[in-house]
Amino acid sequence: MVQHVLMIEDDERLAGMLAAYLAPHGFALRHAASAREGLALLQQEGAPFALVLLDLMLPDADGLDVCRQLRALAAPLRSIPVVMLTAKGDPFDRVLGLEIGADDYLPKPFEPRELLARVRAVLRRPPLADDAGAEVLRFGRLDIDLGARAVRLDGQARALTAYQFDLLVALAERAGRVLSREQLIDAVKGAAFDPFDRSVDVHIGRLRAAIEDDPRQPRRIITVRGAGYVFAKVQDA
Template sequence: MGARILVAEDDHKQAELVRRYLEREGHGVFVVRDGRSALDEARRRSPDLLILDVMMPRVDGLDVCRILRSETDVPIIMLTARSTEDDLLLGLDLGADDYITKPYSPRELVARVRTVLRRSGRFSAEGELPYRIGELQVDTVRHEVRLGERRVEVTPAEFKILECLAASPGRAFSRQYLLEQAFGFEHYVLDRTVDVHVMNLRRKIEPDPAAPTYVQTVYGVGYRMADTVGDDAQSAERMEASDAT
């Protein structure tokens, strides 16, 4: 069961795109167009997370954030066209949990939503959703990896690497960072070790390990998880193309 997410965005096309992406993740989404309605709906529905545009009619997003933060600990992700450091710090000082500058990828927003929901602790272990990219699912509750209906056997180190990558699709991680996630700071291991684990993961989850579609190499940096794969990628392209028309 997904989260209940309130989206406060006065741009109709942007709000619809965000709604569709989040619903594809299994969340229940409610959309409002102004700050006054955001306050009313947040109080009425008690959402698990609020996505809040800064520039809105009636009451702006910063005031909505300030008011709600005095009443509730609901996680808040701010959306803004403002890109200065002062604006970002102001939003965080008012109590926002994350801050995304426009224009942004809806897939990036979905990844941020996953991270904020898990970090907030509002979902018990039983309520957490698996990370899903295409047919690949990484279930942190059951400590289980599935490819479609098939369960994939992975080692603890492979699971840690896969969990880190799947939590932030599209983000590049250095080999050193992935090693720290898999083995901790107290162990000394070579960077080459992560390459071996990734090679073994690809053998287990990739349709063609020689041309990986899930775990991608970022040359000179390390690895990243594809943000969409197969049918999901085609669907995302259609959704974004439709929004652009």
Template sequence: MPEPLLLIDDDVRLSQMLVQYLAEAGYAVTCAHTGKSGLQLAAQGHWALIILDLMLPDADGLDLCRTLRTGNTAQIPILMLTARGDATDRIIGLEMGADDYLPKPFEPRELRARIKAILRRGARDAAHVPVLRFGRLEIDREAREIRVDGQVREVTSYQFDLLVAMAERAGRVLSRDQLMDMVKGEPLEAFDRSIDVHISRLRAAIEDNPKHPRRILTLRGAGYVFARAQDSDDTL
């Protein structure tokens, strides 16, 4: 399944070109041409990465970057695009939390390489963290424990591995086939709908209200996504 990217750039022609080019590299790009629509889309979707142009008609890209580093978009990697020649702007952007920057004009191949490097770095960093924390939820890989508010929640070994696989890719939509590839189990586990059963049991263990999950979300026809963060105190 293509990785979802959000492109916030007012250059419609460039955006259309990047949508097509990055689709060939396995990315699904959604475009916003104003800062306002970009923030709305960023808050609504589950993005692997945001590509942000600093020069927008209705907003300053640096202010937008600062806003994206709060709330449920705080952990989404940001790649800045800038036509500004002043290195100070790029430094400020990085200090505000952008993961990388690329000056305009640029070669599409370099953009693709930088996207790949950011996503690979994020996956590598997550793999070295012994305890994954998402608000009140802790996933302790060394102890193989799941804790909510410090209380251990009982799950099977397979379900623990499944949750780790999703948490390491928080914010990304994962199909059942992808999840089964990530968590190699007994042949019995290889039935398509068995993933749904395990997800249901994980929700019973970690959700405040399993009938209205806020941690493991379902995207109909696509798969599941582990939420990066939520705004309210009683969710991730």
């Protein structure tokens, strides 16, 4: 089955090269040369796109701002995975991109086969459950709907990236157990992250911002110093 990828990138040569490289591997790449064009395509044809490749430096906008706008769109567009591409090697930009909602980050120049591996990793998600038999994990005021891949706090939907949802499920399904970064990465299959960098911590921070009453004093996702994270079994408040 062909999967459709939207690339928002002003380098037409790069886009053409990647389109040719990805095609034999089952990916059809659609190119948008500007942020405006890319966001318009997403809103017009968002459902067919399995993933967005987003350049950090665009002629009409900052890629970080585009990522923010994408995450503010209505469901299901806001949950489309995003892999950010940039010629800037500053680790701050990488962390900031992940904080805003990107699922992965690849600095330029890169090998096309590395991009392919990361795209496959981000897309390697479990299939959606049938609605009739969908399971909902409930922790006090927090509901995690596995079938709809949706999270609600006090009945209000919380926006998460695909990776962040899978990370939350991995924690919730092992509530009460301390999980290291390595165990979390292993639990969320296909995640192309180094367990020794800050990527997992960044996503945990985003999760806390979404589901904690006070992210600075988390009561749902607790840090165990030197060991990892634990998801609280009892969440009455």
